[in-house]
Amino acid sequence: MAIQNTPATAVANGEPHIAPLDASKLIVNLSKTLKPLPTTDDVHFGEIKTDHMLVMNYEPTAGWSAPEIKPYGPLSLDPACSCFQYCPNVFEGMKAYVGPDGEPRLFRPHKNMERLARSAERVALPPFDTDALLVLIKRLIAIEARWIPAKPGHSLYIRPTIIGTRPALGVAASDSAMIYVILTPAGLYFKGDAKGIPILAVGHSVRSWPGGTGGHKLGLNYAPGFLPQKIAAKQGYSQVLWLFGDDSRITEAGAMNFFVVVQRDDGDLDVITPPLDGLILPGLTRASCLELLDAHTQGKTVLPNIPASTRLHTHERILTMHDLIAWSAEGKLLEAFCVGTAVVIAPVGRIGFEGKDIVLPTEDTGLGLVGKGLWERVVDIQGGRYPWEDWSVTCE
Numbered sequence: 001m002a003i004q005n006t007p008a009t010a011v012a013n014g015e016p017h018i019a020p021l022d023a024s025k026l027i028v029n030l031s032k033t034l035k036p037l038p039t040t041d042d043v044h045f046g047e048i049k050t051d052h053m054l055v056m057n058y059e060p061t062a063g064w065s066a067p068e069i070k071p072y073g074p075l076s077l078d079p080a081c082s083c084f085q086y087c088p089n090v091f092e093g094m095k096a097y098v099g100p101d102g103e104p105r106l107f108r109p110h111k112n113m114e115r116l117a118r119s120a121e122r123v124a125l126p127p128f129d130t131d132a133l134l135v136l137i138k139r140l141i142a143i144e145a146r147w148i149p150a151k152p153g154h155s156l157y158i159r160p161t162i163i164g165t166r167p168a169l170g171v172a173a174s175d176s177a178m179i180y181v182i183l184t185p186a187g188l189y190f191k192g193d194a195k196g197i198p199i200l201a202v203g204h205s206v207r208s209w210p211g212g213t214g215g216h217k218l219g220l221n222y223a224p225g226f227l228p229q230k231i232a233a234k235q236g237y238s239q240v241l242w243l244f245g246d247d248s249r250i251t252e253a254g255a256m257n258f259f260v261v262v263q264r265d266d267g268d269l270d271v272i273t274p275p276l277d278g279l280i281l282p283g284l285t286r287a288s289c290l291e292l293l294d295a296h297t298q299g300k301t302v303l304p305n306i307p308a309s310t311r312l313h314t315h316e317r318i319l320t321m322h323d324l325i326a327w328s329a330e331g332k333l334l335e336a337f338c339v340g341t342a343v344v345i346a347p348v349g350r351i352g353f354e355g356k357d358i359v360l361p362t363e364d365t366g367l368g369l370v371g372k373g374l375w376e377r378v379v380d381i382q383g384g385r386y387p388w389e390d391w392s393v394t395c396e
């Protein structure tokens, strides 16, 4: 679905034409020299950039400029631009995978475009045609296809970004903007057999709050998390589990959605994640996991290595640290894992809370039955090895 609202400045006759984002106007300027591909897996996430980037600008009187694919390089911006001062900056995180046929594929990319449009709207950035941007991203991926690592689970990470470029200090919505898209090859954050990570539950600093912006992918949501993250790392924890409220409600872990698996008395399993109440970023991986778990229980598919008879009951409901402590004491807390595009599914080994650790039974083995089944299925769908609905799309 295209989200293309008429900009507020567009008026009938006599007024300048406000150009919509038009993929057919794409200008391609290829780099004369190409960079060598990385020869090792041992690179930090996001450090290596590919040869090209996609850039387009919005001006209030002209609308969207012709989009351009050009050699990757620095941007030139007025130092007064609102992105540097008031942070109307939004982004997406998606990945391109290479399928068994050698074709680059994207995973549910329309969902990323819709979320990007919602994020832009939240900070009053100008609207854009989401279908046109996706066409342009596919062109960029096709040009950069040699950068997609062929190893299973490896991918090319895509970072679409919109920044407010209004070059004035007035505290107001940015009526100018730039969309740019950059690419970086990505290995596996966590392998399917990685051990569980330790995470620290933090309630004194909050990531999001009712009426706030935690449900949108805005740059301004992340910097305030860096200090608590640093403090947690000093104590030996690799991520912060963000709590909210006097009842120590769990929201998310780092920049990932959070799930637990709980044994039921009837032998089935409950799979629980916090609800989308505005404090939670509506992750595509989260939504995909919930849909796959439901499909397993409804007999529409069988998740790898999970018996078809094992019913997985999904719940989007409030989850507190006290719930986790109680289930852990009763031996019912079977798994905890974090999900997101970068990690796919990351196992949690222990959760620090008020000076004690809740230790998961899968601490040493990593992903448990449900986490592993999801990880394998999601990675197979992304890589085009397991067709599922219209989730995996080629870049034609």
Ligand SMILES: *Cc1c(COP(=O)(O)O)cnc(C)c1O
Residues within 6 Å of the ligand: 093, 217, 252, 254, 255, 256, 257, 281, 282, 283, 284, 285, 286, 339, 340, 341, 342
């Ligand atoms: C991006 C992000 C996620 C994961 O979303 P996906 O669409 O699954 O990648 C979760 N939480 C936060 C805070 C995020 O920024």
